[in-house]
Amino acid sequence: MAKRDLIIRIGGEGGEGVISSGDFIAAACARAGLDVYTFKTFPAEIKGGYAMYQVRASAERVYNQGDTFDVLCVFNGEAFEVNKSQMRPGTAVVYDYPGGDFEPGELPPGVFGYPIPMTQAAKDMKSIRSKNMVALGALSVLFNIHESTLVGALTKKFGKKGKEVLDFNLQGFAKGKELAAKLTKQDPWRLADVQDPKDIIVIAGNDAVGLGAVMGGLEFFSAYPITPATEIAKYVATHLPKRGNHLIQAEDEIASISQVIGASYAGLKSMTATSGPGLALMSEMLGMASMSETPVMVVDVQRGGPSTGLPTKHEQSDLFLAIHGAHGDAPRVVLSVEDVHDCVDMTIEALNLAEEYQCPVILLSDGSLAFSTQTIPAPKPASYTIVNRRRWDGQGTYKRYEFTPDHISPMADPGTPNAMHIATGLEHGETGAPNWRPENHWAMHEKRFNKLNRIVDTYRPTEIDGSGDADVGVITWGSTIGVVREAVQRLRAEGLKVKGFYPKLMWPMPVQQYEAFAATCKKILVPEVNYQGQLAHFIRAETSIKPIRFNICGGLPFTPAMIVAKVKELI
Template sequence: MENEVTIRIGGESGEGTISGGDILALAAARWGYHVYTFRTFPAEILGGPCMFQLRISDKPVKSMGDYADVLICLNREAFDRNVGELRHGGVLIYDPSDFTPDSGDFITYPIPFNDIARKEVQLFQTKNMVMMGAISGLFGPPLEAITQVVESKLSKSRKSNPTLMEKNMLALDISKKYVTEQLTKRDAYQLGAVEKADRVVLNGNQAVIAGALMAHCDFFAGYPITPASDIMEGLAKELPQIGGTFMQAEDEIAAMTAVLGASFGGARSMTATSGPGFALMSEAIGYASMAELPAVIIDAQRAGPSTGMPTKMEQSDLSFALYTGHGDTPRIVVAPADVADCYTLMVDAFNMAERYQLPVIFLTDQSLTARVESVDRSVFKPLESIRRTFVLAQNGSNGMVSNGNGHAAGVVEEEHAFARYAYTASGISPTSAPGHGGSSYVSTGLEHDIHGHPDYEPADHTAMMKKRYQKLETAANELPQPQRYGDEDATIGLIGWGSTEGTIQEGVDRARAKGYKVAALHPRVLSPLPDRSMRDFINSVQTVIVPECNYSGQLANLLGAKYGLQAIRVNKYGGIPFTAGDILQAIEEAN
């Protein structure tokens, strides 16, 4: 029997649906399973429909699952909204005191969650524990795994509220006992014991924070915005522990310009925002490109346009990230594919910013910010971080001489300004930062000569444009190429970006199992695109499908413009990610 189940819980925000689901995910992972979650939130603080889906498997999980095998509904609305996503022959769990479900092709287990919590446990808040106990009794995750997680979650409130823990444990016990004694199991979902493994369970934003810390981020400035606020809050707490500083700005313009100021000071600096805030940062991102200041900007994409749907997923800021800012402004754009990437690519993003002295835009999205995955602990290993080397003032460089304490203490007769923007083969110029005898220069958004002095001569502007873009050529040559996934002799190729990689790969796997010859390519770096790998891949297949969670096909547009590719565009733009079934269907239709 397959050791896998996808459980969905639908309810009202604020009644513990999400926290109950998180506990279950952690418990399953501790028990040795791979987990992957997907959740939707209402935009409201309290109330509004929310949903939590957890896929548990003994094999690595690449996507959220096409359908729920088990659906738990806490009210009528949750049933109406979610029953369409319940697999034929799946399991519906509900409390008859909440509502009576319509009949359908599913097995029903009515369980009196409300009564158990209210009358037997005598604490209604334990309703989500009652749910967890039922899941344990019905599908196998041992109660001990769940109680361990609950214990660690409640350890802080143990002193102030000793009965809370007791009541939660009671809820788990009573409910498990109820389902084993009162219900006859009629479904086939049963998770058995598996070998334990050392995995960490965390979401995309938590991995981003770990990555920023590993990259020795010195400075963060930001403004709260869903779904990027977790990153700001996490770094507000952690940065002082490693010697960094944090500033909550008055708006995103201030956040991004504060990052520029800190970066000029030599600090590894970043901000995190979402579409509306990213739009406000445009001008300052252009400045970073012009003045060649390193900066890492996270855009946690949400459904647009305008305020859009703040709590829903979309991949619709790619074009904006590629082109934001007036004029021709080179930048690097990267997109993590999963939680592990949120860590490693974050360190890479800082290193790219420092090496190429430009803004690096990190495009995550709502689904990945909140997606919890179990990841091998070994992924979170120490990673090397690059820092700009700062040129020190020497006799005849910026005209200052040092008194030996790192303090410029005098002026020499002959003045030659520091060539901050000197032409080099790589396009990367020597840089400097104030203090410690650094060579001084003036950073400016005006076109400038090699010394940073304003200069509007045609020859200068032409040469400086080339120099700035040369850095992208250099980066394209130095950065790793994406790895092809699937058949070498594929006739159908899929090109995706961002958080959809696992889903695309699972779709490819299923198609291959059906006999299709399919491969996929998923570049992490979207500017500069790895041209050689992209062209090789496109030329190696007959048909290219570009699945994207946006309306206009932003990657497909780019591939069309760059490589003349006429791809089959598969676009989903309702605010939820693809399923592997969507991908399989696209492959079958393309064939």
């Protein structure tokens, strides 16, 4: 398959403009009508440390961060060394030389080098902070990053800070162009040409969750800071008050989920967002939400665990916790997102499901999506269905936990006449009064579990990628789906019989859909970024499928090439 995309990686010291350079390139590509998928890693330190930003752009859809970079731009020696092992024949490397902090020496065989004296040029302009602008100018010339769209992005950002700041940055940009123009282009890499403009936005996963929350009719958010989820709270704190609603920051995650339950009981559509450690702290209260049938929505942006683990790195290892994290039999719904577009849509769906089924809904995102900026179609608010809880119609005698045909009992907001009731963590009868009779506990368990059965049939069916029989069927979840999509495409282009199965509803598990898919595949492969094979575990436990586990847990996502190689091993 001919490669039509371009992957540019920028590396340097945190605080040197690595992130902003990446953002500018991403914005420029988006303005040029290209599809963009970015990938970032941050140091866990407050300042300094190696930071990396990778932009993958194409005139066609991009589903993941790609295998490795085509173009590397390094601001210092550390970034050069960190990435040296990934350079291949054909890789283009732009580096700060002379005048930077290192001499690259001999480049690996077949690697094209472009020395640009970024630091020196910046010093000549009497501002070391313009180093990244010099780099951008050089990249623009060398790799066809469209000047008009790049300057447009710079103008949007710096224009707000006044003409002087803008002109200064544009000078740095021009200097970089001038320096690069003196070099001879040797490599084949160039960004796709400008496409027709598309109705898109460029947004990172965490911001997209925040946008989904605001669009989904959220009325209350309680936050507690945690990496890598905090940006969700920042987004919501900025925009939710515009809709007349509130976000507060609590003293800990236990308080956050408690406040969410209190606000939800009192009638508001409510949520919080956290990462694994926070979700662990919320476990007891999620059990109370199950028991008291209170709608709550929790987003877990997964990171490397256990304990403090790898706070800034990617992992998909909270599935066990999300599905079973509470004492007792505590039913809930667990969803997972594939990409940034999903972050908007599925946040709305998660809020809807919590309201509809009056239970906790946990939405799993992950560290690689949290900061991944992607181009997505501009959401159209009117096209979304917003679900609110079933409320009592005022007829007859109100019983909060009344047995009903679909096991869902209408709620009544405090203040409603003739509907006073208690929401309680104690086992209770239909009115909410404590009830310890064995048959009651059993019947109430059935009510709380059976009300969720319907979701398996009514939630959109799991997407199946491909048709007919396959030698290997790949089942995966979360952001690994985007990697598998591309791998499956490549394998099929080679004539191999491979299919994909991409569940978003993680729990309750659509068992029949898994079985039906597996029946068409000779082998089932389950790649996951965790040590134990958590989805594979549930597949093994809940279905008759015997999946082949494929696990990595190095704090980084899979690449399509890794999946391709693994599938080929199995055929």
